[in-house]
Structure formats: structure tokens, C-alpha cells
Amino acid sequence: MTTNSEDDRGATTAAPEQSAAPGPDLAEPEHGPTEGEYHAHDDGAGSDEQAHGLAPAPGGIVSAETFSIIGLMLIGGLLAGVRFTEIVPSLMAQSQEGMIGGMMIAEGAVALLAVASGLVSLALADSATRPWARWAASATVAVGALLVLVSGGAYFQVPEPQPQPPMMPGG
Numbered sequence: 394m395t396t397n398s399e400d401d402r403g404a405t406t407a408a409p410e411q412s413a414a415p416g417p418d419l420a421e422p423e424h425g426p427t428e429g430e431y432h433a434h435d436d437g438a439g440s441d442e443q444a445h446g447l448a449p450a451p452g453g454i455v456s457a458e459t460f461s462i463i464g465l466m467l468i469g470g471l472l473a474g475v476r477f478t479e480i481v482p483s484l485m486a487q488s489q490e491g492m493i494g495g496m497m498i499a500e501g502a503v504a505l506l507a508v509a510s511g512l513v514s515l516a517l518a519d520s521a522t523r524p525w526a527r528w529a530a531s532a533t534v535a536v537g538a539l540l541v542l543v544s545g546g547a548y549f550q551v552p553e554p555q556p557q558p559p560m561m562p563g564g
Contacts (some may be wrong), residue, residue, distance in 0.1 A: 401533065410543035422538075424548055432486070438469045443549065455517075455523045456517065457514045457515070457518040457523075457526045457527070457530065458514075458523060458526040459514075459518040459521075460510045460511070460514035460517065460520070460526075460530070461510075461511065461514040461525075461526040461529040461530040461533065462529070463510045464507045464508075464510035464511040464514065464529070464530060464533030464534075465505075465508055465529050465533055467503055467504070467507035467510065467511070467537075468504070468507045468533055468534075468536050468537055468540070470503070470537075471500060471503055471504060471507075471554055472474050476496075478496055478499035478500045478502075478503060479492075479496055479499075479501065481495070482494075482495025482496050482498075482499060483495075487554075488554040490551055490552055490554045491554060493551050494548055496550045497544045497545075497547045497548035497551065498544075498548060500540070500544045501540070501541050501548065502539075504540035504541045504544060505537070505541055506536045507533055507536075507537040507540075508533070508537035508538055508541065510530075510533065511529075511532075511533035511534035511537060512530075512534060513531040514526060514527075514529075514530035514533075515527065515530045515534070519531070
């Protein structure tokens with residue numbers, strides 16, 4: 394008896410007829426699936442790329458995708474207005490001008506880290522890298538470079554601290 398079943402992609406495959414003793418033609422091949430070959434025993438957990446013989450890029454902590462996401466998170470923190478870079482300058486500065494200058498240096502350093510992360514992601518990218526990682530890394534480098542320039546320009550616009558006039562007693 395032959396029955397039809399439907400796999401995850403909507404294609405129908407014919408199931409072999411059941412017999413008492415499996416013949417040599419029903420035995421599993423000793424090699425893995427080749428390009429374009431699909432086996433009915435595949436549980437569907439693999440992606441279409443794996444079924445066609447194209448393995449996705451190896452993931453992990455040191456991959457183009459990881460550095461791309463790190464760069465996006467750094468840029469996102471700067472653009473969202475999260476002021477983590479305000480804490481240290483506000484504690485260390487002795488004047489308001491020093492605090493603002495320290496903030497510009499800290500934000501420029503975070504933007505520079507984002508640019509470096511994007512460049513590392515682009516350097517690690519190869520033909521198997523997912524396209525979104527390349528786009529995100531390119532956007533991180535472009536926006537991060539602009540933020541470095543803006544923070545550098547703002548730092549040079551901060552005036553020098555002015556001496557405080559002495560307080561007059563009894564006034």
C-alpha cells in the first residue's frame with residue numbers, strides 16, 4: 394500500500410510499501426544528503442538551507458553577527474539618550490565645563506567602540522554571513538563615525554572653565 398504524506402514545505406512524497414524483510418534498496422544510504430536531495434526521515438527541524446546543502450554561518454560569540462549586534466546596542470544606547478556616560482564625568486569633574494567635556498569624551502569613546510565593533514563584524518563577514526549582519530555593521534560604522542565627529546566637535550566647543558569671582562563679605 395502506498396500513502397502520500399506532506400512535509401513542511403508542502404511537497405508530497407510517497408511512502409514506500411511495507412514489506413516483511415527490508416531489501417537492500419530500502420537501506421539508508423551511508424552518505425549524507427546531497428544538494429537538492431530530501432529524505433523522508435528528515436524531521437523538519439533543519440532549515441531549507443540545510444536541506445539544500447547550504448549550511449548557515451557558524452554562530453557563536455566571535456561571529457560577524459555578534460559584533461554587529463554589539464555595535465547596534467552601543468549606538469542605540471547613545472541615540473536613546475541613556476546617560477551612562479554622565480556618571481563618571483559628573484563625579485570627577487571640578488566644574489560644569491569639565492563635566493560637559495568629560496561627557497563628550499565618554500560619548501565619543503562609546504561611539505568609537507561601536508565603530509570598531511562594526512568594523513570587526515565586517516572583517517569577519519564572509520559569504521556565509523547573514524545579510525542583516527552586514528547591513529547592521531555598515532549602519533553602525535556610518536552612524537558611529539558621525540557620532541564620533543559630533544562629539545569631537547562638541548568637545549572643542551566647550552569653553553574653558555572661568556575662575557570664580559571672590560565672594561564679598563557682608564554683602
